[in-house]
Amino acid sequence: MSCCAAGAEAALQMDGIQPVSADELRLASRDLGDGTRQTDLSVPGVHCGACIAAVEKTLSALPGVESARVNLSMKRVAVKWRALDETPPDLIGALDAIGYEAHLFSSATDEKDPELSRLIKALAVAGFSAMNIMLLSVSVWSGADAATRHAFHLISAALALPAVAYSGRIFYLSAWSVLRRGRTNMDVPISIGVSLAVGLSLYETYYNAPHAYFDAATSLLFFLLIGRTLDHVMRERARSAVAGLARLSPAGTTIIAEGGERRYVPIAEIQPGAMMLIAAGDRIPVDGVVVQGASELDCSLVTGESAPLRIGVGAKVQAGLMNLTGPLTIEATTRSENSFLAEMVRMMEAAEGGRARYRRLADRAAALYSPVVHTLALLTLIGWMVLTGDWHNSITIAIAVLIITCPCALGLAVPIVQVVAARRLFERGIMVKDGSALERLAEVDTVLFDKTGTLTLGTPRLINTGEIKPEALAIAAGMAAGSRHPMASAIASSTRRSTLEQRSFDAISEHPGLGIEARSGNDLYRLGRASWALDNGGDEADTDAVSISILAKNGRILARFAFEDSIRPGSLAAVNGLRQLGMSLGIISGDRAPSVEAVASALVVDDFRAGLLPADKVAHIAKAGASGGKVLMVGDGLNDAPALASAYVSMAPATAADIGRNAADFVFLKDNLSAVKEAVDIAHRAKVLIRQNFALAIGYNAIAVPVAVFGYVTPLVAAVAMSLSSVIVVANAMRLRSPQAAPAPADTSAVSGVSLRTAAAKP
Known part of the structure; x- marks a missing residue:
């Protein structure tokens, strides 16, 4: 069912592959920014672990190739390479040399699925033939006389030969494509088994022997095709999540040129700095910043919330969001391949292609299949010939061994569970960047959280607006309007919600770590630290309780601004x-001790560390790892990236800085931190199902192989048993369901509303 094979269409086109020039390959690759490039190839002939190993090993051996990673569900391989003398490696030629057709991957998602149509047609033909031949066989088994038996065998042959030729071509073409290059795959013994069964049956029919095995040959193909079709449908379901994301990206957008001219351009031609006109009802093609207009956006893709989000000038927007109410002019900040939506698609694909320890184990076992099973069948044939001298019975038993030992169940044990788990996590708003992270997540025993932006929302809110004079608020809002600091944004937004007009100034400058300075005539205004804004340095003792910023005019205080943060839902x-x-729980933060202690107290976490630099966080994680702990780090900021990368496994919210998202293994899209618990739950359940699948696959072979070798299984029974083992493994993987989101009244009422008045430096 997961047997590796180059598809029939791939094999038919193998000799007619159109060459791809070096320039075309380079243009189709993505620059990763560190001197390496990534090329995505479509390899339709990849079907299982043995195929994955062959493709990855071949490509990795090419000069300049740093890594090759196959995504089994997408039939896609991502190759990272470094150009030697500006010439890309011959990726497609190398794959063709080992029997795999490849071409440049296209992200088009509206094409029909020819593989599924081909499988269903082959399945229908095999099923029709098998059912009718089985009816004839029942008559023979019931005691038909020699003439009737011979007639029924002839009719069975007439039904079986076209069916085996048509339905079996999926396996025959795959086997031939690798045999002619001196290799084997899992379809080779299947093809041999079917061919031997049909050949032996024709011999028996010619001599009017009591038994023929046309029913076994056609039933084997029927059950194998059922399994392969189920496997294909299962993977298509997983791919539908990726395809659904890709469909959210429009084909192009209207660009406003420098002279005011408007023209429609494909999404691939949108460059950073381009001005895009997004009408109501259109989706945003690439990430950008609103420079004109106001509207409401459907942000359910990013936050999971269905309520529209009101945005205006200066708002950052992500690719894939739907503009609901008004036209917007947006300045593009990324290319399409680097947008938030593209990153989500890549993470979903990577989740299915991870090379976890369990998966590597299953792949190695599946790769040993062909030589082992051929040797076993040959030894069985020789052994029975020596014992009985009956070549007919010996060949029949050898055929049964060839059929029953197909390790499809073993090959499916891990990838099926991994694909289902990635889909379940996606449905819960959790993106997996590496399939092996699921395995590591199931092993963690310690969870460390960053505070700001992780346990808290990281968006300070001005809480004493009523205590500030309108004139002072207008001055502060005018100073803060151009700053991106969270506290400055909070001051500026407080006036946008009112009729108060912001004050304008002759000059404004921002001093990192201190605050904002503005001049109006001979007056000097400062907004920030009291020690910097006031001539006497001020008294910041109360900043242990509340985040404070001071507005001063010529060194004398005009207003005091207090801020609060809230714990993330x-x-x-x-x-x-x-x-x-x-789990052992802890908080590691760079914030001041009082603010960290406030969060730890609200969440009843006893172990917390404050005032840590990025290197301190890494050292803390390393210390936990050295004592045998396996740490899950949950963080979001720039200063969390080293800690996220050094942890055993890591998570970050989608609102995290780009470097934080890149360093994390998981990214959760919703504001709710319950995603951490849900991811751990699904990882634990996936681990249990993987172990169960291994036990089922190994148990099946431990029982079935000896029974077949000792001659107690006919080819027909072998076909049924082999197919059922694969179906059972797939059905067991489908038991993985995302956990129901349990209501948490204590969390909603007691913590979500908690305002954490934490210490901070300045706006």
Whole structure:
């Protein structure tokens, strides 16, 4: 069912592959920014672990290739390479040399699925033939006389030969494509088994012998095609999540040129800095910043919330979001391949292609299949010939061994569970960047959280607007309007929600770590640290309780601004759930001790560290790892990236800085921190199902192989048993369901509303 094979269409086109020039290959690749490039190839002949190993090994051996990673569900291989003398490696030629047709990957998602149509037609022909031949066989088994038996065998042959030729071509062409290059795959013994069964049956029919095995040959193809079709449909379901994401990207957009001219361009031609006109009802093609207009956006793709989000000038927007109400002019900040939506698609694909320890184990076992099973069948044939001298019976038993030992169940044990788990996580708003991360997540025993932006929302809110004079608020808002600091944004937004007009100035400058300075005539205004803004340095003792910024005019205080932050929804439920799983919990933050202590107290976390630099966080994680702990790090900021990369496994919210998202293994799209607990739950359940699948596959072979070798299984029974083992493994993987989101009243009422008045430096 997961047997590796180059598809029939691939094999038919093998000799007619159109060459791809070096320039075309280079243009189709993506620059990764560190001197390497990535090329995505479509390899339709990849079907299982043995195929994956062959493709990855061949490409990795090419000069300049740094890595090759196959995505089995997408039939796609991502190759990272470094150009030697500006010449890309011959990726397509290398794959053709080992029997795999390849071409440049296209992200088009509206094409029909020819492989599924081909499988269904072959399945229908094999099923029709098998059912009718089985009816004839029942008559023979019931005691038909010699003439009737011979007639029924002839009719069976007439039904079986076209069916075997048509339905079996999927396996025959695959086997031939590798045999002619001196290799084998899992379809080779299947093809040999079917051919031997048909040949032996024709011999028996010619001599009017009591038994023929046309029913076994056609039933074997029927059951194999059922399994392969189910496997294909299963993977298509997983691919539908990726395809659904890709469809959110429009084909192009209207660009406003420098002279005001408007023209429609394909999405691939949109460059950073381009001005895009997005009408109501259109989706945003690439990430950008709103420079004109106001509207509401459907942000359910990013946040999971169905309520529209009101945005205006200066708002950052992501690719794939739907513009609902008004026209917007947006300045593009990325190319399409680097957009948030493209990143989500890549993470979903990577989740299915991860090379975890269990998967590598299954792949190695499946790769040994062909030589082992051929040797076993040959030894069985020789052994029975020596014992009985009956070549007819010996060949029949050898055929049964060839059929029953197909390790499809073993080959499916890990990837099927991994694909289903990635889809379940996606449905819960959690993106997996590496399939092996699922395996590592199931092994963690310690969870460390960053504070700001992770346990808290990281968006300060001005809480004492009523205590500030309107004139002072207008001055501060005018100074803060051009700053991107969270506290400055909070001050500026407080006036946007009112009729208060912001003050304008002759000059404004921002001093990192201190605050904002503005001049109006002979007056000097400062907004920020009291020690910097006030002539006497001020008294910042109360900043241990509340985040404070000071507005001063010529060194004398005009207003005091107090801010608060809120705990991220779902934090308490997530922490309590992880604690129930026996996890050790901790908070490591660069913030001041009082703010960290406030969050730790609200979440009942006893182990917390404050004032840590990025290197301190890495050292803390390394210390936990050295003592045998396996750490899950959850963080979001630029300063969390080293910690995320050094942890055993890591998670970050979608609102995290780009470098934080890139360093994390998981990215959750919703604001709710319950995603951490849900990811751990699904990882644990996936681990259990993988082990169950291994047990089922190994148990099947431990029982079936000896029974077949000792001659107690006919080719027909072998076909049924082999196919059922694969179906059972797939059905077991389908038991993985995402956990139901349990209500958390304590979290909603007691923690989500908690305002954490934490210490901070300046706006």
